[in-house]
Amino acid sequence: MKSLFLEKLVGRLGKIAPNEVQNYFLRLAQEKGFLETVFNAIQEGIIVTDSNGRITYLNNAACELFGLQGDDSLGKRLDERVRGLNWESLTQNPGAATRDIEIFYPQNRVINFYIVPLLIEHENNESDKIDIVGQHVGHAMIVRDITESRRSAEQTLESERFNALTMLAAGVAHEIGNPLNSLNIHLQLMERKLPALAPDQREEFKESIEVSRAEIERLDSIVSQFLRAIRPTRPQLHLENLNAIVDEAVRFFAPELQDRHITVEQELRSDLPMLELDRDQMKQAFYNVIKNSIEAMNQRGTLRIRTDKDDTHVLITFSDTGGGISAEQLGRIFEPYFTTKTSGSGLGLLIVRRIVREHGGELSIQSEEGKGFTLTIRLPYLDQRVRMLEAGERSTTTS
Numbered sequence: 001m002k003s004l005f006l007e008k009l010v011g012r013l014g015k016i017a018p019n020e021v022q023n024y025f026l027r028l029a030q031e032k033g034f035l036e037t038v039f040n041a042i043q044e045g046i047i048v049t050d051s052n053g054r055i056t057y058l059n060n061a062a063c064e065l066f067g068l069q070g071d072d073s074l075g076k077r078l079d080e081r082v083r084g085l086n087w088e089s090l091t092q093n094p095g096a097a098t099r100d101i102e103i104f105y106p107q108n109r110v111i112n113f114y115i116v117p118l119l120i121e122h123e124n125n126e127s128d129k130i131d132i133v134g135q136h137v138g139h140a141m142i143v144r145d146i147t148e149s150r151r152s153a154e155q156t157l158e159s160e161r162f163n164a165l166t167m168l169a170a171g172v173a174h175e176i177g178n179p180l181n182s183l184n185i186h187l188q189l190m191e192r193k194l195p196a197l198a199p200d201q202r203e204e205f206k207e208s209i210e211v212s213r214a215e216i217e218r219l220d221s222i223v224s225q226f227l228r229a230i231r232p233t234r235p236q237l238h239l240e241n242l243n244a245i246v247d248e249a250v251r252f253f254a255p256e257l258q259d260r261h262i263t264v265e266q267e268l269r270s271d272l273p274m275l276e277l278d279r280d281q282m283k284q285a286f287y288n289v290i291k292n293s294i295e296a297m298n299q300r301g302t303l304r305i306r307t308d309k310d311d312t313h314v315l316i317t318f319s320d321t322g323g324g325i326s327a328e329q330l331g332r333i334f335e336p337y338f339t340t341k342t343s344g345s346g347l348g349l350l351i352v353r354r355i356v357r358e359h360g361g362e363l364s365i366q367s368e369e370g371k372g373f374t375l376t377i378r379l380p381y382l383d384q385r386v387r388m389l390e391a392g393e394r395s396t397t398t399s
Helices: 004-011 018-041 060-066 147-192 199-230 242-252 254-259 279-297 348-358
Strands: 045-050 055-058 097-103 109-124 131-145 238-240 262-268 275-277 301-309 313-320 362-367 373-380
Touching (some): 060 131, 109 147, 147 199, 238 279, 242 254, 242 275, 242 279, 242 313, 275 279, 279 301, 348 373
Antiparallel strands (some): 097 109, 301 313
């Protein structure tokens, strides 16, 4: 890429003394080094391409965002180095434009591209009137990591959604719970009158009562599950052995696992610390995760359960060999009532996340369509609220 300054300099080379030419190029090298130092100090990524999308410059921040090596990337098309990037869509506007893009390598992040076309002005002498024409020579891009701000906005929306669901829950409990209790009482009254009926009528009415009672219990279960998913509850914390809770959860599903020919492989670390947990709530979370995996695999498959620890957290990982879910569905997996199954409430993982968060933990999910599903729960075992920084060390954040 040339500038007018370089073009003029090249045109005057025959008129400049050799020592002056050397001074010009030394000055250019110094300015280039200065600009590179400045650009590499900037936290935002900077990428410059030619008109065909080939990379002519990128700073350190851009390399870190996309997992690139600077020297290896120069001269290569940006959409070849960043897989899935649609270059035509990104640069379709003739002027400056901004786009938000989600990337999955080297980390799952949301990136904002601010793109400006690069033009070199030159005189057009083809007509009687001299016009200044801009020749398109490439694009300059400022790339910002907006993952945290996007997550903050999503958390705000989620909080508002949960507030609305909590209000709805109160109405559901009142409007449905009371009629269900009334129906159950009337079924008991009907059941008391069964002995007075003729034998053939008695069996018919008994069957109808059993069906009605089963449907009432099913409705009551749906309401209870809905309330558990959204109603804030304080965990009753006691020191617990996490591996023992995992074993109990697996044993609960043993008959179903055997019937479906699903193998469970457990790798439970023996030196895990005792954790302050609500045993029933954590067991419920494990039930929901295992149930999801069983339904995803249906018949035959492998569920791997692994426990481990790092400096501050205990990790529980569930990996199945089911069909997995697509990237689009992965973004909606915690939405209330969203499910990829033909039947299901869509509340299972919502309950899991609520329980994990109430224990101060974190939950992460990895999946690709056709390649299984992995869910990892991280539970703290050290109450580390403050980290002392060494002298001269700075804590930096990316907006």
